[in-house]
Amino acid sequence: MADLPIVVGVDGSEPSLRAVDWAADEAALRGAPLRLVYASLWDRYEGALIAQELGRPVEEVTAPDVVGTARQRAARRRPEVQVSTDVLPDEPEYGLVRESRTARAVVLGCRGRSGITEALLGSVGVTVAGHAHCPVVVLRGSHDNQARSGTRGRIVLGVAGKREGAAAVRFAAEEALLRGVPLEAVRAWRRPGHATTGHPPPDFVQGYPQLAGTPAHLHELQAAEAVEDALRDVPAxxxxxxxxxEGHARDALLAASHEADLLVVGSRRRHGHYGLQLGRVAHGVLHHAACPVAVVPEPS
Structure with missing residues (x-):
């Protein structure tokens, strides 16, 4: 595990270079190498940013220039991190999913919140997040092309049902420990129209004093139990x-993302299926969160 790199999908855009910054910080925290990958079926890069930095015409910029610029960015950010680069003659989503087989994590930039941007995220970011063999981090939020590490001082975890999402819990706990910040575990619950109210049992109230003396819905208690169960094995x-x-899980996590440095959610995959793999919650936060989002694959 120590030798596994953090892989960044680069394409010469500022958001992808911001992802390089974030991943370089992450690699430094973990003592891991950094691998910068440009995957494309085109021999030439058509964007203007790299050409401007190199002082050359756009038509003269090639794939090695893209990864070379990203490498220089990583070296300026974290000179102590070991960096390698590669150019893959493949569609980005397929190349990055293959890279994920031997990666600690895959990091991708996000271009913003416009309709065109969401289409681009859907074609690459969502595909990679839905099929990767390791956690995928999509750099949501801070769309000024600047990576900021640890500005909000917490990691937020979206808690799934009881005895689910163990991989996401481990990843979130590790991130919080590495950064020296608290882990906030959030579980949403909804009140069915036919639900009855009642008081929580005394032994349960000892762990959740805020519920003492107040009517508590069964679904709220189940949500609290799910959080307690998920956190059972985190470091002391x-x-x-x-x-x-109370409310929809997606809405609760989107609200929490405004106060988070990283939002972590799990994704349970359907074996042998290459269609849309992400659930509605993971799909929603990838598109709308106010901070970077980590999607962690869970075993089937």
Whole structure:
């Protein structure tokens, strides 16, 4: 595991270079190498940014120039990190999914929130996040092309059902420990129209004093139990803030993303299926979160 690199998909755009910055910081935290990959079926790069930096006509910029510029960016950001580059003659989504087989994580930039941008994210970011064999981090938020590490001081985890999402919990806990920040575990619950209210049992109230003396819905209690179960094996020295929120899971996590340095969600894959793999929650936060999003594959 120590030798596995953090892979960044680069395409010469500022958002992808911002992803290089973020991944370089992550590699430094983990003592991991950094691998910068440009995957494309085209021999030439058609964007203007690299040409401007190199002072050459656009038609003279090639794939090695793209990864070379990204490498220089990483070296300026974190000179202590070992960096390698590669050019893959393949569609980006397929090349990066293959890269994920031997990666610690894959990091991708996001171009913004316009309709065109969401289409681009859907064709690459969502495909990679839905099929990668390792966690995929998509750089949402801070769309000024500047990577900022640790500005909000917390990692947010979207908690799945009881005994689900163990890989996402481990990843989120590790991120929080590496950064020295608390882990906020969020579980949403909804109140069915026919639900009845009641009081939580005394032994449960001891762990959740905020529910003492107030009517509590069964679904809220189940959500709190799911959070408690998910956090059962996190390191004892990690500061943890469990939280339940009434409402839709996507809305709860999007709200929490405004106060997070990283939002972590799990994704359970369907074996042998190459269609859309992400659930509605993961798909929604990838498109709309206010901070970077990590999608962690869960075993089937």
């Amino acid at each position: 020295d990690l500061e943890v803030h469990p939280r339940t929120v």
